[in-house]
Amino acid sequence: MLNTVNLRGVSRGVGQHHGALRSSLIDAALELVAESDPEKVTLRAVARRAGVSAAAPYHHFPDKDALLAAVACDGFDALGSVQSAVLGGPGSASDRLEELARQYVLFAMRHRTHYRLMFRTVPTEVGGDEGVALREAASAAFGRLSDAVREANPRLTVEEAGRRAVLGWALAHGAVDVGSWAAALRPDHDTDSLARDVGRAVRDMAVQSA
Structure with a gap:
């Protein structure tokens, strides 16, 4: 069973407020790491899972x-x-x-x-x-x-x-x-x-x- 417990209790969704974007990206990354290897995770895949544009992660994370x-x-x-x-x-x-x-x-x-x-x-x-x-x-x-x-x-x-x-x-x-x-x-x-x-x-x- 995948272990992807949200330790902050923040939900995500399309059109979310900018202040929640960082938390949504973190949660999406956590899910993807649980499903595969950390080295295979990409910011594009994280953005897709979080339901935001491919450019959105770069507002908070350089890489x-x-x-x-x-x-x-x-x-x-x-x-x-x-x-x-x-x-x-x-x-x-x-x-x-x-x-x-x-x-x-x-x-x-x-x-x-x-x-x-x-x-x-x-x-x-x-x-x-x-x-x-x-x-x-x-x-x-x-x-x-x-x-x-x-x-x-x-x-x-x-x-x-x-x-x-x-x-x-x-x-x-x-x-x-x-x-x-x-x-x-x-x-x-x-x-x-x-x-x-x-x-x-x-x-x-x-x-x-x-």
């Missing part, structure tokens, strides 16, 4: 990479909302870190097309305003994780917390990739159990002595 970066930025913003909700919730610092990692896996599995684009390229390789926005959103997401690691283990220095955050993110990211592969082979694959296991592993890694 396809800028448009796909905007889709990725939406994904990081949505992940950030999930992170903020977890970090503002109840429980100990280590409980929140465990839940943060668990929710990361669930987010990735539920929003697979966004997730693909979030890690399609290194944010520093994207230019223009969309590149700036993507770098800021990605950095903020990592910063929340790094802060959560240090809160769970105050004995860590900022640098050590950052290193463990990288390891935690890598663990979760790898679990998502393998989990997606397993889900394709086994319909009975339990995503919830995978998410819980990743949460515990990230928590255990963070609270170990420096």
Whole structure:
């Protein structure tokens, strides 16, 4: 099943107001990426799917990479909302870190097309305003994780917390990739159990002595 959840809840249509055009193009790009490979998506195809002229996308995006970066930025913003909700919730610092990692896996599995684009390229390789926005959103997401690691283990220095955050993110990211592969082979694959296991592993890694 295609995963093309509209994270902003914006509808599109012919003759839409200029202010909604950008959102419509992003949604159309998301749908096309879900149906094929990101490299095969063109601005002309996006315009056709959004029901606008072939020239319309250029009012907001200089090229396809800028448009796909905007889709990725939406994904990081949505992940950030999930992170903020977890970090503002109840429980100990280590409980929140465990839940943060668990929710990361669930987010990735539920929003697979966004997730693909979030890690399609290194944010520093994207230019223009969309590149700036993507770098800021990605950095903020990592910063929340790094802060959560240090809160769970105050004995860590900022640098050590950052290193463990990288390891935690890598663990979760790898679990998502393998989990997606397993889900394709086994319909009975339990995503919830995978998410819980990743949460515990990230928590255990963070609270170990420096």
